[in-house]
Amino acid sequence: MRPSDVSTLRTRPTPAGEQPPVPYTRRTMAAQDLVVTRFAPSPTGHLHIGGARSALFCWAFAARARLDGRDGRFMIRIEDTDQARSSEESARGILDDLAWLGITWEDGPVLKSTPASGDANQETRTIGGDSRGVGPYFQAQRVAIYNAYVESLVKAGRAYPAFETTEELEARRKAAVAAKQTYRYERPADVQPGVFNEARWSRALAGERHVVRFVAPPGDIVVHDSILGDVRIAPGELDDLVIRKADGFPTYHFAVVIDDELMGVTHVLRAQEHLANTPRHVAMQQALVRLPEHTGGRSGVPFRTPVYGHMPVICNMDGSKMSKRDKAKIARKFLRDAIDVIQKGAKQPLIPHLQKITGMSRDQLFRAIVAVLDVQQDPVRTTSIDDRLSQLLMFEIGDSDSIEVASAIAEYFAISLPEIEIWDFRKSGYLPEVIINFIALLGWNPGMKDAAGKDVEKFDLPFIAEHFSLDRVGKSSAKFDRAKLLSFNGDAIAAMPDDEFVRRWRQWLSDYEPAALARLDSLGESTLKTLAPAVKPRAKTLRDTLKPIAFALATDEGYQFDTAALEKNLKANGGAGAALVREFRGVLAALATWDAPAVHTALEEFAKSKGFVTEKGVNVGPVAQPLRVAIAGVAVSPPLGESLAVLGKQSTLARIDRCLLAL
RNA sequence: GGCCCCGUCGUCUAGCCUGGUCCAGGACACCACCCUUUCACGGUGGUGACGAGGGUUCGAAUCCCUCCGGGGUCACCA
Numbered sequence: 001m002r003p004s005d006v007s008t009l010r011t012r013p014t015p016a017g018e019q020p021p022v023p024y025t026r027r028t029m030a031a032q033d034l035v036v037t038r039f040a041p042s043p044t045g046h047l048h049i050g051g052a053r054s055a056l057f058c059w060a061f062a063a064r065a066r067l068d069g070r071d072g073r074f075m076i077r078i079e080d081t082d083q084a085r086s087s088e089e090s091a092r093g094i095l096d097d098l099a100w101l102g103i104t105w106e107d108g109p110v111l112k113s114t115p116a117s118g119d120a121n122q123e124t125r126t127i128g129g130d131s132r133g134v135g136p137y138f139q140a141q142r143v144a145i146y147n148a149y150v151e152s153l154v155k156a157g158r159a160y161p162a163f164e165t166t167e168e169l170e171a172r173r174k175a176a177v178a179a180k181q182t183y184r185y186e187r188p189a190d191v192q193p194g195v196f197n198e199a200r201w202s203r204a205l206a207g208e209r210h211v212v213r214f215v216a217p218p219g220d221i222v223v224h225d226s227i228l229g230d231v232r233i234a235p236g237e238l239d240d241l242v243i244r245k246a247d248g249f250p251t252y253h254f255a256v257v258i259d260d261e262l263m264g265v266t267h268v269l270r271a272q273e274h275l276a277n278t279p280r281h282v283a284m285q286q287a288l289v290r291l292p293e294h295t296g297g298r299s300g301v302p303f304r305t306p307v308y309g310h311m312p313v314i315c316n317m318d319g320s321k322m323s324k325r326d327k328a329k330i331a332r333k334f335l336r337d338a339i340d341v342i343q344k345g346a347k348q349p350l351i352p353h354l355q356k357i358t359g360m361s362r363d364q365l366f367r368a369i370v371a372v373l374d375v376q377q378d379p380v381r382t383t384s385i386d387d388r389l390s391q392l393l394m395f396e397i398g399d400s401d402s403i404e405v406a407s408a409i410a411e412y413f414a415i416s417l418p419e420i421e422i423w424d425f426r427k428s429g430y431l432p433e434v435i436i437n438f439i440a441l442l443g444w445n446p447g448m449k450d451a452a453g454k455d456v457e458k459f460d461l462p463f464i465a466e467h468f469s470l471d472r473v474g475k476s477s478a479k480f481d482r483a484k485l486l487s488f489n490g491d492a493i494a495a496m497p498d499d500e501f502v503r504r505w506r507q508w509l510s511d512y513e514p515a516a517l518a519r520l521d522s523l524g525e526s527t528l529k530t531l532a533p534a535v536k537p538r539a540k541t542l543r544d545t546l547k548p549i550a551f552a553l554a555t556d557e558g559y560q561f562d563t564a565a566l567e568k569n570l571k572a573n574g575g576a577g578a579a580l581v582r583e584f585r586g587v588l589a590a591l592a593t594w595d596a597p598a599v600h601t602a603l604e605e606f607a608k609s610k611g612f613v614t615e616k617g618v619n620v621g622p623v624a625q626p627l628r629v630a631i632a633g634v635a636v637s638p639p640l641g642e643s644l645a646v647l648g649k650q651s652t653l654a655r656i657d658r659c660l661l662a663l
Numbered sequence: 664g665g666c667c668c669c670g671u672c673g674u675c676u677a678g679c680c681u682g683g684u685c686c687a688g689g690a691c692a693c694c695a696c697c698c699u700u701u702c703a704c705g706g707u708g709g710u711g712a713c714g715a716g717g718g719u720u721c722g723a724a725u726c727c728c729u730c731c732g733g734g735g736u737c738a739c740c741a
Binding site: 041042081084086177180228231245246253271276317438448449458476477478483484534537548569603607618619621635 | 668670677688692705738739740
């Protein structure tokens with residue numbers, strides 16, 4: 001049976017063999033009322049959709065605890081222990097993405113940000129802080145703490161310096177794989193569990209290059225998981241893992257254990273990909289004791305094991321784990337498909353073929369492509385052509401999954417890469433509240449029915465906070481269904497009041513399509529407002545809005561006439577359509593008021609006067625379609641009332657004249 | 664490959680713990696029809712699943728076992 005989160009928290013079971021928790025300051029003060037969850041991203045890129053979901057569930061758990069009258073806190077910690085890949089810019093980006101989604105944290109890095117909707121009208125606010133005094137929240141600033149605990153473990157004989165080189169270990173690993181055996185690090189013969197190895201420690205202190213490894217315990221490790229139930233790991237499955245790297249930084253596993261304890265984390269909710277690591281974390285918790293400086297001077301206070309909950313992984317539709325690498329995969333596939341197609345068409349291999357027509361060497365060809373990428377990606381040319389070239393080659397042969405190269409290829413060839421990171425979805429015009437709603441549904445559902453007996457599946461952050469509980473988190477991985485996300489987003493756009501839509505549409509256009517916004521504003525200050533009711537039902541995303549308004553984005557001279565549309569609507573039947581448009585032009589020219597209802601009325605009356613009436617009423621089609629082609633160039637556009645209103649009388653007449661002339 | 668987790672329509676899922684009300688409900692997608700000045704929106708209806716095989720039971724999607732399938736993980740990355 002899976003314990004509910006509430007009962008787990010109130011009566012946390014003490015498994016056999018585990019020390020009962022020893023009270024110390026924080027515990028006696030706050031007792032079991034303190035609930036601390038955390039999201040701990042590595043600042044090596046943008047916020048991933050799966051990371052966002054982890055953050056959301058942690059946020060929701062803490063928020064729910066608060067609603068239940070407890071001291072629920074959601075905390076952010078930046079795991080920047082990978083010196084080579086971490087960046088402050090990335091950390092800032094992740095925090096921004098969370099704030100954009102509307103996820104806020106009580107404890108953690110401080111961020112000044114605009115709230116959920118990205119709505120410029122609302123005030124900026126500050127998120128984060130250190131009210132419990134357990135920071136800093138960047139692990140790179142906590143190295144001294146990790147070192148103190150490493151030393152305590154070494155002195156207790158529960159860890160030891162190891163001096164093998166990376167090459168040595170790699171060779172052993174290869175040998176094991178070649179012999180079809182599972183590789184495990186073999187503990188050196190001179191290391192005795194529980195005995196301080198002074199000789200090794202001295203070598204380390206003397207400056208010899210080393211890592212520190214944790215002595216894996218001999219017995220079973222049982223992880224109590226409030227989502228999955230108990231997970232038991234047999235002895236011998238765990239080898240002596242590295243807890244401090246040669247550069248002096250802790251590994252993820254070690255830093256996590258130290259920080260979760262010191263920062264008072266009570267509930268660790270994360271993706272199932274971490275499940276296999278959890279026994280290691282538990283083993284370390286059982287070996288570690290708080291240093292006196294972290295317990296107000298008392299000694300002998302053991303680390304506790306938080307409540308764990310491992311949630312399902314988010315997968316692509318093909319079942320593989322959704323990963324940033326998917327972008328590279330798509331871009332690479334495109335490159336190869338393109339090469340295939342060209343090869344088939346040209347009936348000869350692409351590279352030699354191109355070499356033949358350009359007279360370039362293979363290297364020069366790649367240089368040419370790279371030069372284009374270089375200009376687009378790196379206008380100031382901070383990287384050399386050679387660097388770019390080698391990047392692209394690496395990418396092409398599959399040895400590199402660089403998102404930058406993938407993006408450059410996508411931009412150059414105008415293909416679209418799948419949205420994987422929150423930033424991608426934002427750029428594509430998804431609404432933050434929809435993303436929240438949708439990712440909440442990936443692995444969790446409120447299990448409620450509405451009045452009509454249908455599943456409740458449209459909800460917002462406050463609803464999630466109110467209803468979230470671990471026993472409704474699923475166990476099986478979920479495929480990320482983009483079609484359903486799109487549908488939800490379209491529903492949200494359609495349901496928005498016009499003025500709100502206009503505000504958020506404007507914001508998005510200004511962020512991602514400023515030229516389009518400038519053009520629309522040049523048509524009149526209420527253009528967006530006029531367009532709103534016509535655009536909303538036609539756009540699933542904010543980027544989608546650009547399609548139905550393409551006619552307005554083009555200048556009066558700038559749009560093309562589709563010949564088939566011209567033929568069918570204007571020229572057919574001896575130019576009947578053209579004649580109607582010519583006649584209706586006069587009506588329009590005489591129109592005193594120029595807005596959507598007025599245009600629409602004029603259209604109907606004109607149609608009626610022409611006798612286009614059926615038993616169902618006036619049929620404006622015979623006039624509307626030719627007119628549509630005249631002003632838009634194609635047979636598809638939003639309703640003509642709004643369309644003409646936005647263009648204005650002058651442009652409308654000019655477009656009609658241009659069309660008539662083009663026949 | 665070792666270890667671990669998971670398995671209800673194509674997809675997300677309700678139902679499973681507390682067997683019968685389930686010849687399995689909802690949503691997205693798909694199909695048909697209706698509405699309609701185009702494209703959309705909307706409305707109505709439809710196709711569609713308990714992975715397989717054994718048990719237990721009067722009765723199993725629900726409990727047990729085996730098999731099969733999928734995923735995760737095996738770094739001085741987090």
